[in-house]
Amino acid sequence: MPGNEPVLTAAQMRAVEQVLIAQGVSVDELMRRAGEGAAEWVWRMAAGGPVTVLCGPGNNGGDGYVIAQTLCARGLSVRVIAPMEPTTDAARNARARWTGDVMTDADGAGGRVLVDCLFGSGLSRPLLPEHASLVAELAARHQRIVAVDLPSGVATDDGALLGDVARCDLTLALGAWKPAHFLMPALSVVGTAKLVTIGALPDEFGALFVKSAPRLSVPERGAHKYSRGFMGIVGGEMAGAAQLASKAAVYSGAGYVKLFADEAPPNAPSALVIESGDLAQALGDKRLSALLIGPGLGRSDAARDKLAITLEANVATVIDADALHLLDDDLLEGIDATRLLITPHEGELNSLCETFGIAEETKRGKAEYLAARTGMTVLAKGPDTLLATPDAPTMFFPPAATWLASAGTGDVLSGIVASRLSTGKNSLDAASEAIWLHAEAARVAGPALIADDLAAAVPKAYARLL
Template structure:
């Protein structure tokens, strides 16, 4: 995030790069260490990297909070060293600074950073609260809980502060999976040093991180296997386009008419040129929505670019018959809701026999039923499920994770909490259908759909329902559409 934009963004960090070609990488601790080692092989030292990290963190902190009196908590390692560099710069810029240390520095770089800071350093238990609290205690690499006495002291100082900033990650968080190792306070801003880490986007850590700004320290980052879901860049229709060239989405109706109608309408609002609802018992919906009887002949239409099946399908024999017919086609598929229940009933071999481009969009409960033998943290589970099924898997939630069979994955920015509402998943299925139908590959289609879905929710605002969400899909699409 450009420092100049920090004060302009409401809520969580909303600035994202285009889906192509520059999504922001998310690096594991191992990958981050490798990037730092590569920088040192090119001539940088640990001291150089710490100086850059501390300076950029100080710049971001000043931009975020102004000249508020600041208390910096420094730990014994290199995260604490970053804190001493921050203290030095903020002090040079005329900001009232106090520093409290958990212990004396233990790494050579941290010792040097401490020596260059000429201000007073007090023991942590003697620290006086300040309007701005900066946590530079432990950062990345934590694998065990914090001492209870330390947690208690941290909570007291955090509660007394008006703003709270963490350097790299809040102390007490597992960097690679977002697990909370301790009962720690929340922060208003986390400054990710060098690159985003999984904990910045995976719950429950993501909520405690607050807004996240990336501090560039000049590392050459590897090509990511994990990235942040980014703002897509979608081409507007050209003069030569017509309704079918913009994408024909077929949505399968079933036992619950409302769910499939939500999907179909969302596909329309997400830019599909032609949307048909197959097998519905109602003529509700927009005037432009085509209603067709369910038949093998209708399903065989070669103009269909994406087939959405599952929302409102039903779990009875008729639902299974329709799902079986859909699986027998060559149309790209979006599998959701009741389709996932029926696939669990038939066994995972049914998934492995799907050969057309396919996106499945389970919520946590559906995922656990379908992939009951897979354990681990959320990111690990989704990647395992994608590899096992051979399909693109979208595990929905506050921290939606998308994974491909070849190991690529993406995590969303924190979602609007009002999305926890009936029907919003059906809307996502329809948007996925529109993205597949316009010719995007399944992973790119899923990423674009999740971004549009989340942005529409942000635009719809508090107390929205799925119908409101659909009304704002169009506005979200306008934001990302460019004339070629």
């Protein structure tokens, strides 16, 4: 199983380039490796059809000339369009080695694959209107679009779109992943993302990374329900959400799941134990190894009281949904927040940032500052999922099926996270295992899934990650 892979900002990538150059590898050689590696993917996608390579002025454009020459040498019909002259030595050298013509406009262009090498990690401002319309015109005249390093118009470090960006089928990350390969809104134009390596990266540039699939384990021989993990879910006003979280939790590794609620949800699994009565007393059970509060909790005074009691229990706790709207400094006073794991979606993250006085613009900034400010682990879910803690590098995750944009899937995720926590995993491992289980369960459940299917699919997902 591949290990975690580093995710580098534009500045870090430039620093890596300098280290590799200092080790004796020339920029031209790096460009050759990048271009030839990328050409391999374009070759497959072209399937013998004509290819157009759009080259910009920098080294992204330089990669384009290498790709064009490599494909031409393999017998493909290749047209190069360059609206600007090369401005770097490496790009000029690559262009000098290109044996075909160079056009400056889209006249007569069309075919199977458009290769976008207009701008990569050096993009510093929005595309000029004439460049944006050239990309759009070419995109409309080709069946497939491959972006080299990044779709032109995507900001490398935060995934912002600097204007209209053509939606690509495939994006080839060169040398290392960049944050934009994992962040919205860039994710909506990146398509499938693949990494093209250009040599071993120096170790010191791993500030962020993408988390590889975990290897889950089976219960130990001699395990019993309490030793595997005893988790509690604090129920509230809406039974459905707690039911989804409970169902996901019983399937995700815990040996014993108890729902603290006045009555059983209508379709609760028989394996779920319901306990009504005094919450503080129930949470005093020393065998509890994790708690979940939030799905279906409500936002009343009674709900706030339940949250206060839950936080006092001094157990590893997942806080989600309604509970995230109740959480504040008063509730966290005197609480060891390092055992708390929150799972906000975008709206909940914004509301938390407001509560805790965090004025960051980006999702990554919000998650990282929230973790640093409160000490909690932040699993910022959504079409792009991030995991931030006060003391470890932020983790990105491969994007999951878009069918997950459906009511109740967040409740399923929080149930899985708490279940993993109850098995004794630390917050980071529990959260990343849960993110992978959730994504894998979505693959198992398939198109048009609903949250109930997702929870039911967790055992098959678990089996795939053993």
